Amino acid sequence: MPSALDSRHDHPDPPAPDTQRDPVDERLPLKAMLLFGLQHVLVMAAAPITAVFLVGQALGFGTDVTVPLMSATFLACGIGTLLQSFGPFGFGARLPFVQVPGGAPIVIFLAIAQATDMQTATGAVILTGLFYFLALPFFTRVLRFFPPIVIGTMLLLVAVNLVKIFGGLIAGRAGTPGYADPAGILLAITTMAAIVLCARVFSGVLRRISVMIGLVCGALIATALGFVDFDGVFTGPIVALPQLFPFGLPKFDVIASLPLIIFSVVSMTEATGQTMATAEIVGKRGDPRALVPRNIRADALGSLFGGCLGTSLIITSGENIGIVRATGVRSRYVTVAAGALLILIALFAPLGRLAATLPTAVVAGTAVIVFAIIGVMGINILRKVDLNEHGNLYVLASALAMGLLPIVVPGFYSEFPTHLQIILGNGLAMGTLTAVIVNLLFHHLSNGASAKRESPVTAATDQEPKA
Structure with missing residues (x-):
């Protein structure tokens, strides 16, 4: 491959633009971009x-507040997605990323609002967005401590954590009416089965949008x-214009934040x-760690705007x-289309209300299989x-132990101080931090001899008497 590329440089005619681009920079036809972009929107809706x-x-808002907030x-989300996809002025990784309000931040945001008020909660979001920029120079210095074993462990814990969260949306909350309703669970399983069947039966473009087709089948x-x-889709205003500081001017309370x-x-x-994994999937050339600061800057700016x-x-x-x-579509221009569609949904109120009518079991069932991937x-x-x-074995084992405990045993750290529960109770955070620390212990703070020693499992197997 390198020799072929070198021979092209010797050719008098310049190579075609497509041969110079990474797959992630490929510009697809408009119809394909809109179709694949819609699939992203439906999955993350x-x-x-x-x-x-x-x-x-939780806060007792009426539709007059929730609809504009939606x-x-x-x-x-749409503006943040465009930032990540286009990457102007170092803001955005130029990868196919869609931005959303994270599950854990929402819980923390809500806790701040309930303890104080919405002005303080929105002020906390703005302060956190600014903190991203302050912490980023220090954070980028530790990126070398994220080898494949840490990234692989992180992705595994991401999947387990998100499957648990969205599985909970399908089943509902224990002790409430409708908990574990068989109809909702069967609807989610049917949606997942439809996605798998579409991926098996279809080929070409239809296979690439199998996730969306399965979701539509579930909705039908x-x-x-x-x-x-x-009934409520076309009642109310047609155009929705979000208001700046809808709850009043923010209050900046560092302690509450x-x-x-x-x-x-x-x-x-x-x-x-996420950046390093996605860069590998889309075949992005160069060091993927260089894209991490661009990603975080877009997160910071998107959060400030939000x-x-x-x-x-x-x-x-x-x-x-x-x-x-799942789709194999690697172009970042697909998420450009997704960002544009998100903005359209935001401004055209009936589309937002239509998105809200999608049954939770269908959307969450779609998300579960995507997260399992x-x-x-x-x-x-x-x-x-x-x-x-020896070292790799214990890096993975300790990370899974610390990461899975708070996921599979809710409330495991409930008697610890509240500020510690934020980290300890987050399985992804604990698993990742454990993987980084134990990897540092075995592979960076020693002469490497202990890390390269055979694992106890292999050693025990090797010592078994042979027949």
């Missing part, structure tokens, strides 16, 4: 809709069964894994990795790591 509904229900959230089945109500600021470090860690509109942090979503891997990617990365090495 659960995040902004769920976030707004959660805040609205519009503002879609607008912030839900409509036929009477789970969808379209600390939980969200602490989480931003976790968010930067997540962004590192805070001014009354939303929580707007950050890069883990869904991107799964949907890109992220876990498969993590396993694939770990498969390339030599786990016969």
